[in-house]
Amino acid sequence: MKPVRHPDAPAPGDPLGAHYEHCFGCGPGQPHGLHLEARAGEGVALTAEFTVQPAHQGAPGLAHGGVLATALDETLGSLNWLLRTVAVTGRLETDYVRPVPVGTTLHLAAEVTAVAGRKIYSRAVGRLDGPDGPVAVRADALFVEVKVDHFIDHGRPEEIQAAMSDPDQVRRARAFEVNP
Numbered sequence: 001m002k003p004v005r006h007p008d009a010p011a012p013g014d015p016l017g018a019h020y021e022h023c024f025g026c027g028p029g030q031p032h033g034l035h036l037e038a039r040a041g042e043g044v045a046l047t048a049e050f051t052v053q054p055a056h057q058g059a060p061g062l063a064h065g066g067v068l069a070t071a072l073d074e075t076l077g078s079l080n081w082l083l084r085t086v087a088v089t090g091r092l093e094t095d096y097v098r099p100v101p102v103g104t105t106l107h108l109a110a111e112v113t114a115v116a117g118r119k120i121y122s123r124a125v126g127r128l129d130g131p132d133g134p135v136a137v138r139a140d141a142l143f144v145e146v147k148v149d150h151f152i153d154h155g156r157p158e159e160i161q162a163a164m165s166d167p168d169q170v171r172r173a174r175a176f177e178v179n180p
């Protein structure tokens with residue numbers, strides 16, 4: 001089925017912001033995190049940027065492949081906010097096309113391609129030197145819709161309690177990707 005953008009999804013061009021302060025992908029509370037910044041696009045699509053820091057190295061001066069997969073995962077996961085569906089990554093297939101040097105800003109673009117029951121299919125591409133630059137990484141993913149109980153049942157109680165006690169209703173909801 002064709003994906004349907006939620007009527008309350010942020011307008012095209014609007015930043016999505018961090019969904020959880022301590023998220024390694026986007027949270028401001030992670031000093032060595034990716035601090036990825038995503039922006040809503042048209043339909044069920046978005047763009048994001050991530051600048052590779054020295055803490056993200058694998059080989060000297062180059063981004064670690066797992067960090068690049070994290071950037072793709074975070075970008076793809078952010079799409080679910082446009083659907084307003086709570087979902088987790090079930091499968092992430094990554095192609096590494098070009099090495100990504102430290103200091104580079106990776107320009108990511110992602111879209112949901114189909115939704116089938118609880119399954120959300122999406123893809124992403126990351127380019128160097130700008131949104132139209134050469135492709136460095138690509139991914140295809142399957143996210144699976146879950147109930148909020150997924151996090152409450154499996155997450156460490158300290159963090160679950162702290163997130164649930166956040167006085168800010170939107171932040172509390174977004175930590176679990178629930179409609180506020």
Ligand SMILES: CCCCCCCCCC(=O)SCCNC(=O)CCNC(=O)[C@H](O)C(C)(C)COP(=O)(O)OP(=O)(O)OC[C@H]1O[C@@H](n2cnc3c(N)ncnc32)[C@H](O)[C@@H]1OP(=O)(O)O
Binds near residue numbers: 078089117119
């Ligand atoms: C602004 C928002 C920003 C958010 C950004 C977040 C980005 C980061 C996102 C993540 O990294 S989430 C963390 C990493 N992922 C996980 O920890 C998930 C761990 N896995 C699980 O909890 C379960 O395996 C999962 C919920 C994915 C599926 O278990 P379920 O028991 O709920 O589902 P089930 O096994 O019944 O499968 C449902 C459907 O999905 C399919 N499926 C599940 N896992 C699959 C898989 N790995 N590959 C292919 N298909 C899969 C499965 O075949 C089935 O298809 P059908 O409906 O057609 O029968």
